[in-house]
Amino acid sequence: MKRSINNIAFVSLLPLALLSGCNDNDSSPMEVEEVVIPEPVVYSYEVTVSNLTYGQPLSPVAVVLHDEGQFWQIGESASVALEVLAESGDNSSFLMEENVLAGQSGTGIIMPGMSETIEVSLTDNEPALLSLATMLVNTNDAFTGINAITLTNLPVGESISLTTRSYDAGTEKNSELISTIPGPASSGAGEGFNEIRDDLDMVGMHAGVVSVDDGLSTSVLTQAHKFDNPTLHITINRTN
Amino acid sequence: MKINTLMAGLTFAATALSSQAQQLDITVTNLTQGIYYTPILIGAHNADTSLFSTGEMASESLQMMAEGGDISGLSMMLSTANADVVENPAEGLLAPTMTTTTTLDTTDGNMYLSLVAMMLPTNDGFVGLDSWMIPTEAGTYTLTLNAYDAGTEANDEIINGGGSPGVAGIPAAPGGDAGTGAMGVTMNEENGYIHIHRGSLGDDDLAGGKSDLDNTVHRWLNPVARITVVVN
Numbered sequence: 001m002k003r004s005i006n007n008i009a010f011v012s013l014l015p016l017a018l019l020s021g022c023n024d025n026d027s028s029p030m031e032v033e034e035v036v037i038p039e040p041v042v043y044s045y046e047v048t049v050s051n052l053t054y055g056q057p058l059s060p061v062a063v064v065l066h067d068e069g070q071f072w073q074i075g076e077s078a079s080v081a082l083e084v085l086a087e088s089g090d091n092s093s094f095l096m097e098e099n100v101l102a103g104q105s106g107t108g109i110i111m112p113g114m115s116e117t118i119e120v121s122l123t124d125n126e127p128a129l130l131s132l133a134t135m136l137v138n139t140n141d142a143f144t145g146i147n148a149i150t151l152t153n154l155p156v157g158e159s160i161s162l163t164t165r166s167y168d169a170g171t172e173k174n175s176e177l178i179s180t181i182p183g184p185a186s187s188g189a190g191e192g193f194n195e196i197r198d199d200l201d202m203v204g205m206h207a208g209v210v211s212v213d214d215g216l217s218t219s220v221l222t223q224a225h226k227f228d229n230p231t232l233h234i235t236i237n238r239t240n
Numbered sequence: 241m242k243i244n245t246l247m248a249g250l251t252f253a254a255t256a257l258s259s260q261a262q263q264l265d266i267t268v269t270n271l272t273q274g275i276y277y278t279p280i281l282i283g284a285h286n287a288d289t290s291l292f293s294t295g296e297m298a299s300e301s302l303q304m305m306a307e308g309g310d311i312s313g314l315s316m317m318l319s320t321a322n323a324d325v326v327e328n329p330a331e332g333l334l335a336p337t338m339t340t341t342t343t344l345d346t347t348d349g350n351m352y353l354s355l356v357a358m359m360l361p362t363n364d365g366f367v368g369l370d371s372w373m374i375p376t377e378a379g380t381y382t383l384t385l386n387a388y389d390a391g392t393e394a395n396d397e398i399i400n401g402g403g404s405p406g407v408a409g410i411p412a413a414p415g416g417d418a419g420t421g422a423m424g425v426t427m428n429e430e431n432g433y434i435h436i437h438r439g440s441l442g443d444d445d446l447a448g449g450k451s452d453l454d455n456t457v458h459r460w461l462n463p464v465a466r467i468t469v470v471v472n
Contacts, residue, residue, distance in 0.1 A: 165463070168273055214455070215442065
């Protein structure tokens with residue numbers, strides 16, 4: 001029994017060996033001329049972002065592809081680009097950070113309970129990493145996102161799903177004053193970016209907002225603006 | 241004959257994997273922006289040992305750690321159980337957003353990793369990792385840790401230097417950013433079992449009010465710490 005299996009295996013391998021030998025011998029000048037410059041290879045990703053909070057609209061989401069670097073680190077000062085995003089929701093500087101190979105902004109605010117799918121792609125270079133950031137706009141300087149998740153070996157048609165937690169940029173004191181909250185909670189009366197750093201000046205996890213209903217009498221925020229982790233659900237789908 | 245040989249080989253491999261000594265590089269990051277960690281205790285221990293278990297009463301040694309930051313009792317307990325121990329890797333307080341690193345060589349049979357440190361300013365809050373099974377495969381493993389309440393002291397949120405077991409109050413607010421003169425948030429600790437901390441309340445009156453804590457500084461959301469373990 002065993003022996004016959006071995007024989008079959010041997011026999012079946014033999015023609016393959018012969019064939020491959022034939023191919024080598026048959027390679028002709030014609031085939032060499034058929035070699036053409038390859039089409040540009042495009043690596044594309046669809047990133048779907050869902051806002052899991054009760055009452056925190058999200059600023060337009062920045063999605064970036066990169067090969068190196070991180071966009072924030074616990075215990076380090078926030079970059080100016082991150083500070084601007086976290087205090088005002090303006091993602092333009094973030095999208096132009098030095099290590100960004102391709103960046104895409106969402107089309108607008110994502111309201112609580114809502115989702116948006118953002119497409120980002122890069123030509124001729126398979127990106128190693130993806131990052132994403134957005135501000136919780138009814139806060140002083142809270143943001144959430146993904147910091148350098150690896151895309152290596154993600155096949156076309158496959159996806160990664162995850163949830164994110166919220167961070168505090170550490171660049172603006174969490175006063176929750178009407179003059180400091182850019183989101184709808186202040187009806188447009190609040191300031192966004194201010195280059196003065198009057199807080200810890202180190203990125204950490206956000207402690208949540210206090211609100212007037214929970215003991216901060218000078219807060220413009222109410223119980224409706226409170227949030228807990230996680231704050232986003234994200235799916236990264238490689239489409240090409 | 242062949243099957244017996246195979247089984248013997250498997251048994252040997254499993255034994256070798258489960259009890260082998262390992263060399264670990266451990267990094268601990270305080271993820272909060274307003275809470276300090278008192279001296280951290282890390283131990284690799286056997287399956288019969290634990291520093292704490294949710295839903296159970298705190299040991300006296302855990303109470304000493306959670307109320308006053310004193311890790312000596314828990315450390316002695318670990319040593320008695322032949323655990324591999326690292327005491328106070330940050331050489332004092334681990335400030336908000338700061339990171340400390342250490343190494344830990346484990347001996348045969350010490351397959352579980354645990355960590356505790358008191359959170360200041362709290363009454364009896366601590367960050368904890370309870371008996372995480374150390375992977376046998378070399379690699380880098382990242383975990384996030386939650387804040388627990390030892391269930392041994394009422395969370396009155398009064399800073400009065402009280403750090404001994406059974407003494408009410410919070411020992412200190414190392415950031416120097418807390419208030420005084422609070423009336424107290426509560427006199428009761430109705431859940432006497434180790435549980436997930438409900439968070440501090442704080443208030444906006446640093447000269448009185450219910451709490452000596454600042455509600456814009458001393459609150460947190462989980463997770464409160466990150467631990468990265470490199471298994472070499």
